[in-house]
Amino acid sequence: MNTPTSRSDALELDQKDPIRGSRESFLLPEGVIYLDGNSLGPLPAAAVTRIDEVVQREWGRGLVRSWNDAGWIDLPERVAGKIASLIGATADEVMVADSTSINLFKLLAAALRLRPGRRVILSVLENFGTDLYVAEGLAILLGDGVELRLVPTTEIEKALSADVGVLMLTHVDFRSGEMHDMERVTAKAHEAGALVLWDLAHSAGAVEVELDAYGADLAVGCGYKYLNGGPGAPAFAFVARRHHEALETPLWGWMGHAAAFDFDTTYKPAPGVKRLRVGTPPILSLAALECGVETIAAIGVERLRAKSVALTELFMALVDQQCGGYGFELVSPEEASRRGSQVSYRHPDGYAIMQALIAGDVIGDFRAPDILRFGLAPAYIRHADVWDAVAALRGIMETRAWDRPDFRARARVT
Numbered sequence: 363m364n365t366p367t368s369r370s371d372a373l374e375l376d377q378k379d380p381i382r383g384s385r386e387s388f389l390l391p392e393g394v395i396y397l398d399g400n401s402l403g404p405l406p407a408a409a410v411t412r413i414d415e416v417v418q419r420e421w422g423r424g425l426v427r428s429w430n431d432a433g434w435i436d437l438p439e440r441v442a443g444k445i446a447s448l449i450g451a452t453a454d455e456v457m458v459a460d461s462t463s464i465n466l467f468k469l470l471a472a473a474l475r476l477r478p479g480r481r482v483i484l485s486v487l488e489n490f491g492t493d494l495y496v497a498e499g500l501a502i503l504l505g506d507g508v509e510l511r512l513v514p515t516t517e518i519e520k521a522l523s524a525d526v527g528v529l530m531l532t533h534v535d536f537r538s539g540e541m542h543d544m545e546r547v548t549a550k551a552h553e554a555g556a557l558v559l560w561d562l563a564h565s566a567g568a569v570e571v572e573l574d575a576y577g578a579d580l581a582v583g584c585g586y587k588y589l590n591g592g593p594g595a596p597a598f599a600f601v602a603r604r605h606h607e608a609l610e611t612p613l614w615g616w617m618g619h620a621a622a623f624d625f626d627t628t629y630k631p632a633p634g635v636k637r638l639r640v641g642t643p644p645i646l647s648l649a650a651l652e653c654g655v656e657t658i659a660a661i662g663v664e665r666l667r668a669k670s671v672a673l674t675e676l677f678m679a680l681v682d683q684q685c686g687g688y689g690f691e692l693v694s695p696e697e698a699s700r701r702g703s704q705v706s707y708r709h710p711d712g713y714a715i716m717q718a719l720i721a722g723d724v725i726g727d728f729r730a731p732d733i734l735r736f737g738l739a740p741a742y743i744r745h746a747d748v749w750d751a752v753a754a755l756r757g758i759m760e761t762r763a764w765d766r767p768d769f770r771a772r773a774r775v776t
Protein backbone atom coordinates (compact mmCIF):
# COMPACT_ATOMS: atom_id res chain seq x y z
CA MET A 363 0.00 0.00 0.00
CA ASN A 364 1.25 3.48 -0.85
CA THR A 365 0.84 5.80 2.10
CA PRO A 366 -2.08 8.16 1.46
CA THR A 367 -1.07 11.77 1.05
CA SER A 368 -4.53 13.23 1.49
CA ARG A 369 -7.70 12.53 3.42
CA SER A 370 -9.47 11.57 0.21
CA ASP A 371 -6.96 8.74 -0.31
CA ALA A 372 -7.99 7.43 3.10
CA LEU A 373 -11.67 7.76 2.20
CA GLU A 374 -10.99 5.76 -0.93
CA LEU A 375 -9.49 2.97 1.18
CA ASP A 376 -12.69 2.99 3.26
CA GLN A 377 -14.76 2.63 0.09
CA LYS A 378 -12.86 -0.55 -0.75
CA ASP A 379 -12.98 -1.94 2.79
CA PRO A 380 -14.95 -5.23 2.71
CA ILE A 381 -16.08 -4.81 6.34
CA ARG A 382 -16.86 -1.09 6.27
CA GLY A 383 -20.50 -1.81 7.14
CA SER A 384 -19.66 -3.40 10.49
CA ARG A 385 -19.16 0.03 12.09
CA GLU A 386 -22.96 0.39 12.04
CA SER A 387 -23.18 -2.42 14.60
CA PHE A 388 -21.76 -0.09 17.26
CA LEU A 389 -23.14 3.05 18.86
CA LEU A 390 -20.17 5.40 18.75
CA PRO A 391 -20.59 9.05 19.70
CA GLU A 392 -20.53 11.46 16.77
CA GLY A 393 -17.16 13.11 16.23
CA VAL A 394 -15.19 10.79 18.50
CA ILE A 395 -12.28 8.77 17.14
CA TYR A 396 -12.12 5.84 19.49
CA LEU A 397 -8.67 4.26 19.63
CA ASP A 398 -9.11 2.58 23.00
CA GLY A 399 -11.23 -0.46 22.17
CA ASN A 400 -8.32 -2.51 23.50
CA SER A 401 -9.18 -1.17 26.95
CA LEU A 402 -12.96 -0.92 26.76
CA GLY A 403 -14.79 -1.89 23.58
CA PRO A 404 -17.69 0.37 22.50
CA LEU A 405 -21.38 -0.36 22.90
CA PRO A 406 -22.82 -2.86 20.39
CA ALA A 407 -26.17 -1.56 19.13
CA ALA A 408 -27.72 -4.97 19.75
CA ALA A 409 -26.85 -4.79 23.45
CA VAL A 410 -29.20 -1.86 24.05
CA THR A 411 -32.33 -3.76 23.06
CA ARG A 412 -31.08 -7.04 24.47
CA ILE A 413 -30.30 -5.61 27.91
CA ASP A 414 -33.68 -3.91 27.97
CA GLU A 415 -35.36 -7.21 27.18
CA VAL A 416 -33.39 -9.09 29.84
CA VAL A 417 -34.19 -6.44 32.43
CA GLN A 418 -37.85 -5.82 31.62
CA ARG A 419 -39.06 -9.21 30.50
CA GLU A 420 -36.71 -11.85 31.85
CA TRP A 421 -35.88 -10.29 35.20
CA GLY A 422 -38.91 -7.99 35.63
CA ARG A 423 -41.65 -10.42 34.68
CA GLY A 424 -39.97 -13.81 34.58
CA LEU A 425 -38.27 -13.38 37.95
CA VAL A 426 -36.59 -16.51 39.26
CA ARG A 427 -38.34 -18.62 36.60
CA SER A 428 -35.99 -17.14 34.02
CA TRP A 429 -33.11 -19.33 35.20
CA ASN A 430 -34.95 -22.09 33.37
CA ASP A 431 -37.42 -20.34 31.06
CA ALA A 432 -34.99 -17.78 29.62
CA GLY A 433 -32.05 -20.20 29.66
CA TRP A 434 -30.02 -18.12 32.12
CA ILE A 435 -28.44 -21.20 33.64
CA ASP A 436 -26.86 -22.15 30.31
CA LEU A 437 -25.87 -18.63 29.30
CA PRO A 438 -22.18 -18.94 30.32
CA GLU A 439 -21.81 -22.02 28.12
CA ARG A 440 -23.72 -20.47 25.26
CA VAL A 441 -21.47 -17.42 25.19
CA ALA A 442 -18.39 -19.62 25.69
CA GLY A 443 -19.31 -21.60 22.56
CA LYS A 444 -19.37 -18.41 20.53
CA ILE A 445 -16.02 -17.25 21.93
CA ALA A 446 -14.55 -20.69 21.17
CA SER A 447 -15.15 -20.11 17.46
CA LEU A 448 -13.06 -16.91 17.65
CA ILE A 449 -10.01 -18.54 19.26
CA GLY A 450 -9.77 -21.84 17.39
CA ALA A 451 -11.21 -23.96 20.20
CA THR A 452 -14.20 -26.25 20.48
CA ALA A 453 -17.20 -25.20 22.54
CA ASP A 454 -16.60 -27.72 25.31
CA GLU A 455 -13.08 -26.36 25.93
CA VAL A 456 -14.17 -22.85 26.90
CA MET A 457 -16.06 -21.44 29.88
CA VAL A 458 -17.16 -17.90 30.60
CA ALA A 459 -16.83 -16.99 34.26
CA ASP A 460 -15.40 -14.47 36.71
CA SER A 461 -12.67 -12.04 35.68
CA THR A 462 -9.44 -12.66 33.82
CA SER A 463 -7.55 -12.28 37.10
CA ILE A 464 -9.58 -14.98 38.83
CA ASN A 465 -9.38 -17.30 35.85
CA LEU A 466 -5.60 -16.88 35.91
CA PHE A 467 -5.62 -17.99 39.53
CA LYS A 468 -7.74 -21.05 38.79
CA LEU A 469 -5.75 -22.15 35.75
CA LEU A 470 -2.29 -21.48 37.20
CA ALA A 471 -3.15 -23.61 40.20
CA ALA A 472 -4.57 -26.29 37.91
CA ALA A 473 -1.46 -26.17 35.72
CA LEU A 474 0.88 -26.80 38.66
CA ARG A 475 -1.23 -29.77 39.69
CA LEU A 476 -0.99 -31.14 36.15
CA ARG A 477 2.82 -31.00 36.43
CA PRO A 478 3.56 -32.38 39.90
CA GLY A 479 7.14 -31.92 41.06
CA ARG A 480 7.67 -28.83 38.91
CA ARG A 481 7.38 -25.77 41.16
CA VAL A 482 8.10 -22.83 38.87
CA ILE A 483 5.65 -20.49 37.17
CA LEU A 484 7.72 -18.84 34.46
CA SER A 485 6.71 -15.48 33.04
CA VAL A 486 8.20 -12.28 31.68
CA LEU A 487 9.07 -9.02 33.42
CA GLU A 488 6.99 -7.15 30.84
CA ASN A 489 3.79 -9.03 31.65
CA PHE A 490 0.63 -7.25 32.80
CA GLY A 491 0.39 -6.41 36.50
CA THR A 492 -2.52 -8.63 37.43
CA ASP A 493 -1.00 -11.71 35.79
CA LEU A 494 2.13 -11.31 37.89
CA TYR A 495 0.34 -10.46 41.13
CA VAL A 496 -2.02 -13.41 40.85
CA ALA A 497 0.90 -15.75 40.20
CA GLU A 498 2.92 -14.37 43.10
CA GLY A 499 -0.01 -14.52 45.50
CA LEU A 500 -0.69 -18.10 44.44
CA ALA A 501 2.97 -19.05 44.93
CA ILE A 502 2.86 -17.70 48.51
CA LEU A 503 -0.43 -19.45 49.20
CA LEU A 504 0.82 -22.80 47.91
CA GLY A 505 4.24 -22.53 49.58
CA ASP A 506 6.16 -25.78 49.16
CA GLY A 507 8.80 -24.15 46.98
CA VAL A 508 6.37 -22.79 44.40
CA GLU A 509 7.95 -19.76 42.80
CA LEU A 510 7.19 -17.11 40.19
CA ARG A 511 10.29 -16.69 38.02
CA LEU A 512 10.53 -13.66 35.74
CA VAL A 513 12.84 -13.19 32.77
CA PRO A 514 12.97 -10.65 29.92
CA THR A 515 10.77 -11.62 26.95
CA THR A 516 13.88 -12.25 24.84
CA GLU A 517 15.01 -15.03 27.22
CA ILE A 518 11.87 -17.15 27.46
CA GLU A 519 13.15 -20.14 25.56
CA LYS A 520 16.43 -20.26 27.47
CA ALA A 521 14.56 -20.12 30.77
CA LEU A 522 12.51 -23.28 30.10
CA SER A 523 14.38 -25.42 32.62
CA ALA A 524 13.27 -28.77 34.05
CA ASP A 525 11.64 -27.17 37.12
CA VAL A 526 9.17 -25.07 35.09
CA GLY A 527 5.63 -26.36 35.44
CA VAL A 528 3.85 -23.63 33.54
CA LEU A 529 4.87 -20.78 31.28
CA MET A 530 2.41 -17.87 31.59
CA LEU A 531 2.47 -15.37 28.74
CA THR A 532 0.29 -12.62 27.37
CA HIS A 533 -0.03 -13.38 23.66
CA VAL A 534 -0.10 -9.71 22.61
CA ASP A 535 1.89 -7.50 24.98
CA PHE A 536 -0.37 -4.80 26.45
CA ARG A 537 2.26 -2.06 26.19
CA SER A 538 4.09 -2.74 22.94
CA GLY A 539 1.51 -4.75 21.03
CA GLU A 540 4.21 -7.34 20.30
CA MET A 541 2.70 -10.74 19.51
CA HIS A 542 4.34 -14.02 20.46
CA ASP A 543 4.54 -16.88 18.01
CA MET A 544 2.06 -19.02 19.91
CA GLU A 545 2.72 -22.19 17.97
CA ARG A 546 6.49 -22.01 18.36
CA VAL A 547 6.52 -21.04 22.05
CA THR A 548 3.98 -23.72 22.89
CA ALA A 549 6.08 -26.36 21.13
CA LYS A 550 9.26 -25.21 22.91
CA ALA A 551 7.54 -25.32 26.30
CA HIS A 552 6.18 -28.80 25.60
CA GLU A 553 9.65 -30.01 24.60
CA ALA A 554 10.82 -28.81 28.01
CA GLY A 555 7.95 -30.63 29.73
CA ALA A 556 6.03 -27.47 30.72
CA LEU A 557 2.49 -26.33 30.03
CA VAL A 558 1.64 -22.89 28.66
CA LEU A 559 -1.08 -20.57 29.92
CA TRP A 560 -1.84 -17.88 27.35
CA ASP A 561 -3.51 -14.60 28.27
CA LEU A 562 -5.57 -13.57 25.24
CA ALA A 563 -6.73 -10.21 26.66
CA HIS A 564 -5.42 -8.35 23.61
CA SER A 565 -5.96 -11.15 21.10
CA ALA A 566 -9.53 -12.45 21.21
CA GLY A 567 -11.60 -10.65 18.61
CA ALA A 568 -8.62 -8.90 17.02
CA VAL A 569 -6.02 -11.40 15.84
CA GLU A 570 -6.23 -14.98 14.61
CA VAL A 571 -5.74 -17.48 17.40
CA GLU A 572 -5.82 -21.23 16.77
CA LEU A 573 -5.55 -22.74 20.23
CA ASP A 574 -6.28 -26.32 19.19
CA ALA A 575 -4.16 -26.24 16.05
CA TYR A 576 -1.20 -24.85 18.04
CA GLY A 577 -1.55 -27.48 20.74
CA ALA A 578 -2.27 -24.88 23.44
CA ASP A 579 -2.95 -26.14 26.95
CA LEU A 580 -4.65 -23.32 28.83
CA ALA A 581 -5.80 -19.79 28.12
CA VAL A 582 -7.74 -16.90 29.62
CA GLY A 583 -9.06 -13.68 28.13
CA CYS A 584 -11.13 -10.55 28.61
CA GLY A 585 -14.72 -9.94 27.59
CA TYR A 586 -14.64 -6.15 27.61
CA LYS A 587 -11.77 -5.36 25.22
CA TYR A 588 -12.01 -6.47 21.57
CA LEU A 589 -15.06 -8.60 22.38
CA ASN A 590 -17.01 -5.46 23.32
CA GLY A 591 -18.83 -7.06 26.25
CA GLY A 592 -19.12 -3.90 28.35
CA PRO A 593 -17.31 -2.57 31.43
CA GLY A 594 -16.28 -5.43 33.71
CA ALA A 595 -17.74 -8.06 31.37
CA PRO A 596 -17.10 -11.67 32.42
CA ALA A 597 -13.91 -13.29 31.19
CA PHE A 598 -13.25 -16.65 29.56
CA ALA A 599 -11.04 -19.64 30.26
CA PHE A 600 -9.87 -22.38 27.88
CA VAL A 601 -8.61 -25.84 28.79
CA ALA A 602 -7.57 -28.27 26.04
CA ARG A 603 -9.71 -31.38 26.12
CA ARG A 604 -6.75 -33.67 26.87
CA HIS A 605 -6.41 -31.96 30.27
CA HIS A 606 -10.08 -32.17 31.27
CA GLU A 607 -9.96 -35.45 33.12
CA ALA A 608 -7.16 -34.36 35.46
CA LEU A 609 -8.21 -30.70 35.74
CA GLU A 610 -8.30 -29.59 39.37
CA THR A 611 -9.53 -26.09 40.09
CA PRO A 612 -8.74 -24.57 43.51
CA LEU A 613 -12.06 -22.69 43.74
CA TRP A 614 -14.86 -25.12 44.44
CA GLY A 615 -18.23 -23.47 44.07
CA TRP A 616 -21.72 -24.86 43.72
CA MET A 617 -22.02 -23.78 40.09
CA GLY A 618 -19.00 -25.96 39.28
CA HIS A 619 -20.49 -28.96 41.04
CA ALA A 620 -21.65 -31.93 38.98
CA ALA A 621 -25.17 -31.47 40.42
CA ALA A 622 -25.51 -27.96 41.89
CA PHE A 623 -29.10 -28.44 42.95
CA ASP A 624 -28.55 -31.70 44.80
CA PHE A 625 -26.86 -29.67 47.55
CA ASP A 626 -24.58 -32.56 48.42
CA THR A 627 -22.38 -32.19 51.47
CA THR A 628 -19.34 -33.04 49.42
CA TYR A 629 -17.97 -31.54 46.25
CA LYS A 630 -18.00 -33.45 43.02
CA PRO A 631 -16.63 -31.53 40.01
CA ALA A 632 -18.77 -31.03 36.94
CA PRO A 633 -17.27 -32.49 33.75
CA GLY A 634 -14.49 -30.63 31.94
CA VAL A 635 -14.45 -26.84 31.92
CA LYS A 636 -17.88 -26.69 33.61
CA ARG A 637 -16.02 -27.09 36.89
CA LEU A 638 -14.43 -23.67 36.30
CA ARG A 639 -17.76 -22.07 37.20
CA VAL A 640 -17.75 -20.92 40.81
CA GLY A 641 -20.75 -18.82 41.82
CA THR A 642 -23.94 -17.50 40.21
CA PRO A 643 -23.22 -16.03 36.76
CA PRO A 644 -23.86 -12.28 36.14
CA ILE A 645 -26.75 -12.46 33.68
CA LEU A 646 -26.98 -8.80 32.68
CA SER A 647 -23.27 -8.71 31.91
CA LEU A 648 -23.42 -12.02 30.07
CA ALA A 649 -26.30 -10.78 27.93
CA ALA A 650 -24.23 -7.74 26.89
CA LEU A 651 -21.17 -9.90 26.28
CA GLU A 652 -23.16 -12.22 24.05
CA CYS A 653 -24.09 -9.25 21.85
CA GLY A 654 -20.47 -8.13 21.66
CA VAL A 655 -19.23 -11.60 20.77
CA GLU A 656 -21.95 -12.16 18.17
CA THR A 657 -21.12 -8.85 16.53
CA ILE A 658 -17.45 -9.84 16.22
CA ALA A 659 -18.23 -13.40 15.12
CA ALA A 660 -20.52 -12.09 12.37
CA ILE A 661 -17.63 -10.15 10.84
CA GLY A 662 -15.17 -13.05 11.07
CA VAL A 663 -11.69 -13.12 12.58
CA GLU A 664 -9.89 -13.44 9.25
CA ARG A 665 -11.41 -10.27 7.83
CA LEU A 666 -10.89 -8.46 11.12
CA ARG A 667 -7.22 -9.37 11.16
CA ALA A 668 -6.68 -8.27 7.56
CA LYS A 669 -8.24 -4.89 8.29
CA SER A 670 -6.35 -4.57 11.57
CA VAL A 671 -3.02 -5.07 9.80
CA ALA A 672 -3.99 -2.47 7.20
CA LEU A 673 -4.96 0.05 9.90
CA THR A 674 -1.84 -0.40 12.02
CA GLU A 675 0.40 -0.15 8.93
CA LEU A 676 -1.40 3.01 7.86
CA PHE A 677 -1.12 4.53 11.31
CA MET A 678 2.62 3.90 11.52
CA ALA A 679 3.23 5.18 7.99
CA LEU A 680 1.28 8.38 8.64
CA VAL A 681 3.00 9.06 11.98
CA ASP A 682 6.30 8.63 10.15
CA GLN A 683 5.21 10.92 7.36
CA GLN A 684 3.53 13.64 9.43
CA CYS A 685 4.99 13.50 12.93
CA GLY A 686 8.62 12.71 12.21
CA GLY A 687 10.89 15.01 14.24
CA TYR A 688 8.54 15.24 17.23
CA GLY A 689 10.35 12.57 19.19
CA PHE A 690 7.96 9.64 18.92
CA GLU A 691 9.74 6.33 19.22
CA LEU A 692 7.87 3.32 17.81
CA VAL A 693 7.58 0.57 20.42
CA SER A 694 5.46 -1.87 18.38
CA PRO A 695 7.07 -4.33 15.97
CA GLU A 696 7.27 -3.11 12.39
CA GLU A 697 6.64 -6.61 11.08
CA ALA A 698 2.89 -7.19 10.85
CA SER A 699 3.10 -10.85 11.83
CA ARG A 700 4.63 -9.87 15.18
CA ARG A 701 2.15 -7.08 15.95
CA GLY A 702 -1.33 -7.16 17.48
CA SER A 703 -4.03 -4.59 16.78
CA GLN A 704 -2.38 -1.62 18.50
CA VAL A 705 0.46 0.77 17.83
CA SER A 706 2.47 2.23 20.71
CA TYR A 707 4.98 5.06 20.86
CA ARG A 708 7.31 6.16 23.57
CA HIS A 709 7.48 9.90 24.26
CA PRO A 710 8.75 11.74 27.38
CA ASP A 711 5.61 13.94 27.36
CA GLY A 712 3.35 11.01 26.46
CA TYR A 713 0.81 11.53 29.23
CA ALA A 714 0.15 15.20 28.46
CA ILE A 715 0.08 14.54 24.70
CA MET A 716 -2.53 11.83 25.19
CA GLN A 717 -4.65 14.11 27.39
CA ALA A 718 -4.53 16.78 24.70
CA LEU A 719 -5.62 14.23 22.10
CA ILE A 720 -8.48 13.06 24.31
CA ALA A 721 -9.56 16.68 24.86
CA GLY A 722 -9.92 16.84 21.08
CA ASP A 723 -12.02 13.63 20.99
CA VAL A 724 -9.24 11.37 19.78
CA ILE A 725 -9.29 8.76 22.52
CA GLY A 726 -6.29 6.54 23.06
CA ASP A 727 -4.58 5.79 26.34
CA PHE A 728 -1.31 6.00 28.20
CA ARG A 729 0.72 3.31 29.92
CA ALA A 730 3.40 4.25 32.40
CA PRO A 731 6.09 5.32 32.24
CA ASP A 732 5.96 6.93 28.80
CA ILE A 733 3.85 4.99 26.32
CA LEU A 734 1.03 6.30 24.14
CA ARG A 735 -1.21 3.44 23.06
CA PHE A 736 -3.43 3.52 20.01
CA GLY A 737 -5.80 0.59 19.68
CA LEU A 738 -7.01 0.14 16.10
CA ALA A 739 -10.03 -2.11 16.49
CA PRO A 740 -10.85 -3.23 12.96
CA ALA A 741 -14.59 -3.68 13.51
CA TYR A 742 -15.34 0.05 13.61
CA ILE A 743 -12.23 2.14 12.91
CA ARG A 744 -12.04 3.63 9.43
CA HIS A 745 -8.98 4.54 7.41
CA ALA A 746 -10.20 8.14 7.54
CA ASP A 747 -10.22 7.95 11.35
CA VAL A 748 -6.57 6.99 11.24
CA TRP A 749 -5.88 9.94 8.96
CA ASP A 750 -7.78 12.32 11.27
CA ALA A 751 -6.13 10.96 14.42
CA VAL A 752 -2.63 11.44 13.04
CA ALA A 753 -3.58 14.92 11.77
CA ALA A 754 -4.78 15.77 15.30
CA LEU A 755 -1.55 14.45 16.78
CA ARG A 756 0.47 16.53 14.36
CA GLY A 757 -1.58 19.63 15.20
CA ILE A 758 -1.00 19.13 18.92
CA MET A 759 2.73 18.72 18.41
CA GLU A 760 3.02 21.71 16.07
CA THR A 761 1.22 24.08 18.42
CA ARG A 762 2.49 22.45 21.65
CA ALA A 763 -1.15 22.38 22.74
CA TRP A 764 -0.25 19.50 25.09
CA ASP A 765 2.04 21.69 27.16
CA ARG A 766 -0.45 22.66 29.88
CA PRO A 767 -0.43 21.85 33.60
CA ASP A 768 -3.94 20.35 33.47
CA PHE A 769 -2.84 17.87 30.80
CA ARG A 770 0.01 16.75 33.05
CA ALA A 771 -2.18 16.07 36.08
CA ARG A 772 -2.60 12.28 36.32
CA ALA A 773 -6.13 10.89 36.60
CA ARG A 774 -6.77 7.71 38.63
CA VAL A 775 -7.43 5.66 35.50
CA THR A 776 -4.96 6.24 32.70
Ligand SMILES: *Cc1c(COP(=O)(O)O)cnc(C)c1O
Nearest residue numbers: 461462463490492532536561563
Ligand atom coordinates in the same frame (compact mmCIF):
# COMPACT_ATOMS: atom_id res chain seq x y z
C1 LIG B 1 -6.84 -6.19 30.56
C2 LIG B 1 -5.97 -7.28 31.03
C3 LIG B 1 -6.31 -8.04 32.15
C4 LIG B 1 -7.51 -7.64 32.96
O1 LIG B 1 -7.82 -8.50 33.99
P1 LIG B 1 -9.19 -8.26 34.79
O2 LIG B 1 -9.23 -9.33 35.77
O3 LIG B 1 -10.29 -8.28 33.80
O4 LIG B 1 -9.13 -6.89 35.41
C5 LIG B 1 -5.50 -9.11 32.49
N1 LIG B 1 -4.39 -9.41 31.77
C6 LIG B 1 -4.03 -8.68 30.69
C7 LIG B 1 -2.82 -9.04 29.93
C8 LIG B 1 -4.80 -7.59 30.30
O5 LIG B 1 -4.42 -6.86 29.25
